[in-house]
Amino acid sequence: MTSSSADNKWTAASHALAYLARADAIPHRTEGEAALLDQVPRAAHRMLDLGTGDGRLLALLKIDRPAAEYVALDFSPTMLQAVGDRFGDDPGVTIVSHDLSLPLPSLGRFDVVVSSFAIHHLPHQRKRSLYSEIFAVLQPGGLFCNLEHVASPTERLHRQFLAAIGYSPEEDDPSNQLLDVECQLRWLREIGFEDVDCYWKWLEMALLAGIRPI
Numbered sequence: 434m435t436s437s438s439a440d441n442k443w444t445a446a447s448h449a450l451a452y453l454a455r456a457d458a459i460p461h462r463t464e465g466e467a468a469l470l471d472q473v474p475r476a477a478h479r480m481l482d483l484g485t486g487d488g489r490l491l492a493l494l495k496i497d498r499p500a501a502e503y504v505a506l507d508f509s510p511t512m513l514q515a516v517g518d519r520f521g522d523d524p525g526v527t528i529v530s531h532d533l534s535l536p537l538p539s540l541g542r543f544d545v546v547v548s549s550f551a552i553h554h555l556p557h558q559r560k561r562s563l564y565s566e567i568f569a570v571l572q573p574g575g576l577f578c579n580l581e582h583v584a585s586p587t588e589r590l591h592r593q594f595l596a597a598i599g600y601s602p603e604e605d606d607p608s609n610q611l612l613d614v615e616c617q618l619r620w621l622r623e624i625g626f627e628d629v630d631c632y633w634k635w636l637e638m639a640l641l642a643g644i645r646p647i
Contacts, residue, residue, distance in 0.1 A: 459598050461635040466493060468633035468640050469547065469578045477501055477544040481570070483563075484533060484551020487515035490580070491526070494547070501525065504540055508532040534559055537566045546570065546577045550638075553582040554608045561620050568624050571645040577626065578642045584611035585637055594636040614639050 469490070473480075475497050482491045485505035495503070505516050506529045513530055520526040531538055533555060546567045552560055567577050585591040595605060614631050618641060621629045626643025633640040 459638075461638065464635065465580050465633055465638050465640055466490065466549070469549075469580050469642075470494065470497070472576060472578055472632060472640075472642055473498070473545050473547070474576070477576075479541070479543050480504070480545040480547065481540065481543045482506065483546065483548040483567075484554075485516055485528075486512050486549070486551070488519045488526075490547060490549040491516075492519065495525075499525075503527070504529060504543075506531050506533075506540075533563060537563070537570065540570065542572050542575075543570055544572050544575050546575070547579070549580045550582050552579060553611055556610055557612055560612065560617070561624075564617075564620055565624050568626060568645055573645055574647045575645045576642065577621075577644075578632075578640065579617075580638070580640050581617075582609065582611060583617070583634075583637055583639045584613045586613065591637070597636060611637070614641065617641055 470493060473494060477498060479502045480491075480494060480498075481504045482488075482494075483506050485491055485507045486509075488505055491503055491505055495501070503520075503526045505520065505526055507513055507516065508531060513528065516528055520528065529538065529540070533551070552563065555563065564577075571577065585594060592602065595602060614634070618629050618631060621641065621643045625646065627646050629641075629643035631639050632642050
């Protein structure tokens with residue numbers, strides 16, 4: 434998860450635990466995760482997971498890339514505890530406490546940067562600056578994959594999405610600061626990423642990806 438701003442509930446254990454309890458039931462989530470895994474080279478040596486949550490995506494990446502070095506970053510105490518319980522004894526995983534509303538700490542360079550349903554909690558200006566920071570920490574030829582919650586073009590479609598994932602309008606997360614796919618793809622291209630595209634999408638769930646040129 435991402436930010437500790439006033440509207441962000443992720444510092445509360447109850448909110449984080451409620452999300453974890455429902456995460457596996459989100460329709461089509463595994464399709465998006467599979468699309469992300471298909472993009473990540475199995476030979477990648479060093480990967481950064483932004484807003485790692487309980488380490489779900491990192492665990493999936495490790496199945497086919499067990500020898501890689503991973504850095505898992507989150508700010509929620511509950512999520513940090515969960516990812517620590519999962520990977521605390523794994524020497525290949527470094528867990529970092531950091532609020533993504535602040536510039537990324539000095540972590541070195543990466544072959545791959547991934548994020549899963551985290552960056553949408555940030556204000557739009559911070560989203561764009563974070564994308565620039567991601568570009569800067571990628572090795573030439575490095576990959577950025579963001580499996581993200583994006584904005585619907587209309588309020589009616591947003592309500593349909595909430596119904597499809599089993600949420601009422603009252604349960605809509607006030608921490609969400611959703612942005613459309615087209616704007617984010619344009620930002621990635623302007624920053625310098627190549628092969629930028631939306632590689633998978635279902636309603637408000639989308640995989641956005643790009644490569645730092647060699």
